[in-house]
Amino acid sequence: MRDYFIRRLLLIPPTLLGITIIVFAITRLVPGGPLERALMESQQMTVGSAMGSTQQAGEGMALSEAQLQKLKEYYGFDKPILESYVIWLGKVVRGDLGTSYRYNEPVWDVIEQRFPISIYYGVVTLIITYIVCIPLGVLKAIKHRTLVDNLSSVLIFAGYAIPGYVLGALLLLYFSVRLEWFPMGGFVSLRFDELGPWDQAMDILHHSVLPLTCYLIGSFAVVTMLLKNHLMDNLASDYIRTAIAKGVSFQQAVIRHAMRNSLIPIATTFGQNITLLVTGSFLIETVFDINGFGLLGLNSVLDRDYPVVMGVILLSSFLLLIGNIISDVLVALVDPRIRFN
Numbered sequence: 001m002r003d004y005f006i007r008r009l010l011l012i013p014p015t016l017l018g019i020t021i022i023v024f025a026i027t028r029l030v031p032g033g034p035l036e037r038a039l040m041e042s043q044q045m046t047v048g049s050a051m052g053s054t055q056q057a058g059e060g061m062a063l064s065e066a067q068l069q070k071l072k073e074y075y076g077f078d079k080p081i082l083e084s085y086v087i088w089l090g091k092v093v094r095g096d097l098g099t100s101y102r103y104n105e106p107v108w109d110v111i112e113q114r115f116p117i118s119i120y121y122g123v124v125t126l127i128i129t130y131i132v133c134i135p136l137g138v139l140k141a142i143k144h145r146t147l148v149d150n151l152s153s154v155l156i157f158a159g160y161a162i163p164g165y166v167l168g169a170l171l172l173l174y175f176s177v178r179l180e181w182f183p184m185g186g187f188v189s190l191r192f193d194e195l196g197p198w199d200q201a202m203d204i205l206h207h208s209v210l211p212l213t214c215y216l217i218g219s220f221a222v223v224t225m226l227l228k229n230h231l232m233d234n235l236a237s238d239y240i241r242t243a244i245a246k247g248v249s250f251q252q253a254v255i256r257h258a259m260r261n262s263l264i265p266i267a268t269t270f271g272q273n274i275t276l277l278v279t280g281s282f283l284i285e286t287v288f289d290i291n292g293f294g295l296l297g298l299n300s301v302l303d304r305d306y307p308v309v310m311g312v313i314l315l316s317s318f319l320l321l322i323g324n325i326i327s328d329v330l331v332a333l334v335d336p337r338i339r340f341n
Helices: 002-010 012-029 034-049 054-059 065-075 081-093 107-142 147-161 164-178 197-235 238-245 250-270 273-279 282-287 293-302 306-334
Strands: none
Touching: 002 012, 002 306, 012 081, 012 306, 034 065, 107 147, 107 197, 107 250, 107 293, 107 306, 147 197, 164 197, 164 282, 197 250, 197 282, 238 250, 250 306, 282 293, 293 306
8 A cells, every 4th residue: 555655646746747738838829828918008008108199109009029029038938838848847846936927926925825815714614514514414314304304405405506606795795784794805804913812813703704604505515415325325235234133233333334434435535625725716705805825826817827827736736636645545544445556
């Protein structure tokens, strides 16, 4: 098993290499890049400043070759794709992801500013989801087709059917605008630095109630129903009936036998949630005006901020690959029958 995980770790660099090559090539070939946008903005500024003179406006519609070459050098479009990628890769190996076109700051600094926010929402969402959904899934499997099961299913699927960003808009409209119980958005208040440690913690909690509700509402149904369905299949298996026939209580049969096998699909999907710790939901972040990692990735794509795009893709892909390895580890821990060779 040790050799298997060593091989998986060794596969991470070539996998990241392939992903970044594809994305880097797309950023160079897709139309409407930063060079085209800079040319368009330059032309609009020239035309706007020369509205009184048709001749001046006509002369200012194009940049000189020297100016165009400087723009290409600034954005890194003066070299072939492969050569540009090798240069970018060399900087990444040294810990330099480049400089953002939009923020004019190092990409690491731009990402670092939003990383704690996404980590906070992701970790809290993950913890609450599994703490609530695993016991709820067990209860629904044991109380199948009872009032508890039917009522919880209605609530769970109703929440799953409502998109998080739509629910966020409704929550803001009612609890923030009408009742004024919660702030309109943001991660913290404007006076956050002036507050004490306890007040700062309460301020973060006050701002987190509505966004966390939107994050949790969609994941509840998936985890709960996944555990319930697999637990019901295991409870109907022959080995459970045999264990009960030998004198094992139903509670022990559920906890010691059926539950362990039912956790295998949960462990399989757990590692994939590592990426969600960072990426989050850009729609929810937009509704609540949260400057998280997901919103940064969306804005960088819309603004053609390719250094930030490459940084986001690199980090997200790395976390996804690490998450898949964590899933394999958890599956091996839950089910002793599984051996990776």
